[in-house]
Amino acid sequence: xxxxxxxxxxxxxxxxxxxxxxxxxxxxxxxxxxxxxxxxxxxxxxxxxxxxxxxxxxxxxxxxxxxxxxxxxxxxxxxxxxxxxxxxxxxxxxxxxxxxxxxxxxxxxxxxxxxxxxxxxxxxxxxxxxxxxxxxxxxxxxxxxxxxxxxxxxxxxxxxxxxxxxxxxxxxxxxxxxxxxxx
Ligand code: PRP
Ligand code: MN
Ligand code: MG
Numbered sequence: 001x002x003x004x005x006x007x008x009x010x011x012x013x014x015x016x017x018x019x020x021x022x023x024x025x026x027x028x029x030x031x032x033x034x035x036x037x038x039x040x041x042x043x044x045x046x047x048x049x050x051x052x053x054x055x056x057x058x059x060x061x062x063x064x065x066x067x068x069x070x071x072x073x074x075x076x077x078x079x080x081x082x083x084x085x086x087x088x089x090x091x092x093x094x095x096x097x098x099x100x101x102x103x104x105x106x107x108x109x110x111x112x113x114x115x116x117x118x119x120x121x122x123x124x125x126x127x128x129x130x131x132x133x134x135x136x137x138x139x140x141x142x143x144x145x146x147x148x149x150x151x152x153x154x155x156x157x158x159x160x161x162x163x164x165x166x167x168x169x170x171x172x173x174x175x176x177x178x179x180x181x182x183x
Contacts, residue, residue: 009178013159015171018148018159040099041066042089042100042101042118043101047102049160051103066091067089070084072110083114100114102129104134105142112141112142128143
């Protein structure tokens with residue numbers, strides 16, 4: 001068989017749990033910003049696509065979106081620590097409040113670099129919203145304003161998270177069976 005649900009060890013966070021938590025995060029974000037000056041949502045391709053789509057629609061203010069693509073992992077499961085801009089913002093962010101939207105913070109290398117990069121462009125504020133975080137995998141401390149779930153260091157896929165570009169369209173977050181990446 002070659003189906004989406006194959007090779008999953010177990011479901012870690014269900015679609016329903018993601019949805020409930022996302023609504024809570026949206027209420028917290030609405031409370032922290034003014035509807036007159038909502039933040040620019042910056043999604044990090046490709047993993048953040050699902051959380052961006054869901055968060056933006058959950059917010060009750062105008063949610064302007066922009067995207068960056070950075071490279072840190074490639075097809076491997078290990079973080080190289082190298083961050084390279086593959087696609088930059090279309091938006092000038094000097095003086096603006098920016099909210100980076102991510103699917104997961106693993107080592108923290110991508111986000112600590114990105115937060116500093118966007119701050120250096122003169123943004124008024126740069127906060128981070130991530131659906132998942134692996135506290136035990138942290139190599140650098142990242143100040144994260146909004147976190148959906150802290151999870152163990154298992155290799156997880158789904159809800160935007162991939163293994164070799166697969167499983168992103170899985171609705172839940174699941175632990176990948178070890179044999180898939182051990183080969
Ligand atoms: C993953 C994930 C985060 C980053 C987190 O992206 O979506 O962006 O790694 O890792 P870190 O905290 O160790 O830096 P990836 O580089 O796999 O690209 P993708 O979003 O296109 O899958
Ligand atoms: Mn990513
Ligand atoms: Mg990836």
